Amino acid sequence: MSEFLRRDIPLLITAFLTLFMLAEYFIDLPILGKLGGDIRSWGVVISAFVLPIGIVTLVRNNVTIIRRREKNWPYYLWSLIIMFTMIITGLIGDLGKHPVFIWLYNNIFTHLSSTMYSILAFFITTASARAFRARNVDAALVLISGVFVILTVAPIGEVIWPGIPVIGNWFLDIPNMAGMRGIIIGVGLGVLALGIRTILGYEKGIVMGEKER
Amino acid sequence: MIDFSILVAVFFTLCVYSFLYKESPFWRIAEQTFIGLALGYTTILAIKNIIDVAWIPISTGKNYWFIGSIILGLMLYTRFIRKYSWISRWPMAVLIGIGTGVAMRTVIEAQIVRQISATFISLMADTAQKTFNNICIVIMVVTSLFYFTFTGAPGKVSGKIRTIGRYTLMLTFGATFGYTVLTRMTLLIGRFTFLWSLGARYYLLVIGIIMLLALALKEKIEKLVQGKHSSLSF
């Protein structure tokens, strides 16, 4: 009974819902459409519950570090303080409309998140200078196509030589398009294969985690 | 008059960029602030979503079945109680079932049939260039698919086909690299446009100089207190 509840029921739920979603799309029955809409709405609500799971994990990890006074513990304390400030101010009054909440979002969060992603530009420049070497035919092809496309994307490419965007666009429209099409078809077949394995219950790891796999 | 909002925005931006010099207390403050704010913001939006999609239909009597979705959502949190963590598999199974079904049903047409049919192009076009391009497209699509599907197939001919497929993919990755540079540089340009804007550039210079001095001073202080163990070490 225990194994049935822990392993078999989740697999049955997954298989049933996958088949139901397929049936709803391919069989034109109003009742299927209505139920399908309800089920998808349930999915939206359950997904919303997934988002705050990070808070529980963060609080558990950070409290452990703070309690043990591990290295850099004041920063983890700060992280908890700022998180709860955001949550409390977000809950006061109209949800997410408190001035402090909006101020924190506009003046700290958006700037931090843009800057975190922008730092990758430095790393890609270093990589192009120090790591990107034409050691063999494959790497040489990546390099040639990459350099032409980089200069095609930049308006200055056409100013340097009008032939650059012509060659660059050829790389984009022919080999890139063909290779990407092969990848898209391959990925599509992979999604189908994974879906069929899910329906047949072979993909236990998805529902139950790595240990069970 | 000091604009506190811009000052704080410039400060945190420079804290992140201080990582390029070396890891420092400024970087750690920025990192932990980002984590805390991201989780706090996400929680509020999640609560809002639950209220809008589920609670309003329940409270207005339009659809009481959403109570089930709230119960399933709450079951997700049993993953933190070791004895009952298996209960969280049920809502995960619901999410995976819906997601897999929704993706599978249109992938056949969107990613397989339409793409294959778009490859059926005339090998004798109006112009010589178009003919050459069409022949290249057909050969490259087939060989790159062959490369994926028959990765270990033996034989000289299959080896040559896989080689052409591999070269096609290398050209594809080069083009992807070119556009990846675009994305990364775009993000950087966005940041520097803000930093050099009229409202922010003076804060940039002042805070930048203060930070550089602070980092240089920190190195000197660390050398002086070298050897002492402290959980408060920066």
Add this chain to the structure above:
Amino acid sequence: MEKYVVWKDHRWIYLLLIVVVSIPILSPIGLPVPISKSTMMSFDLIEKLPKGSKVLVSSVLAGGNWPDLGPPETALVQHLFRRGVKIVFIGFADETPTITETTLLPRINKYGARYGEDYVNLGFLAGGESAMAAFANDIRKVVTVDFVLKKPIAEIPIMKDIYKCSDFDLVIHIGMAEDPIRQYFTPFRVPLIVGVYGMMGPHYIPYLEAGQLSGMVIGLRGAAEYEYLLGFKGEGLMGSDSLSMTHLLVALFCILGNVYYFITKTKRKGDKR
């Protein structure tokens, strides 16, 4: 030769990049911006929309991806307002509705459009592609109130006669293109324009060629092209000079790095003999 090799210490590379990105911002050059086929297709399609058409703008815009996705969405939405069409905004990232209200819409000339009658913000839906499928099939099942006024959907004038995706004349999605192709275009056959991250541009060219996409605006470069066509100077055009210089720097590093590699390789081979 070794002492002239700037990439031995990566911090010199960082400094060079900072200088190269800053100079065009402080002193714009004004390089021309050639228009690509995908941007032109998007522009032409919106230009042909009759006044009063209904357009869905579906997005994953957030603070972190604003520099890449914000300019294309700003340019596209500006064009929509100029055409006098009705716009419904929906977000699939948690920050999208907030950033739409606080950052996107204030930058746009709405030509007198009124909230609720000419445009509406339906907020955010969690769940990615599943949420998109739920929304596309039955909007009122997943969205009960709008984001700004908290008014029931049925009472909002613009939402009269809009129940699902096929009720729109055009869908614009800002973000990755696979999900909207699968959930908007394939089941409902609504024309679809996407504004995508720069690095995903090459990935979606096959969809454009196959007719599954009616147009595509790729990152900051695409936004610059679109702004040029619209005749207004936004973040795209303002950043295009810096884009040119930074790309030139990266291309030069790739070339010079390999020249250095081959010279030292030949030298190492010569030393071995």
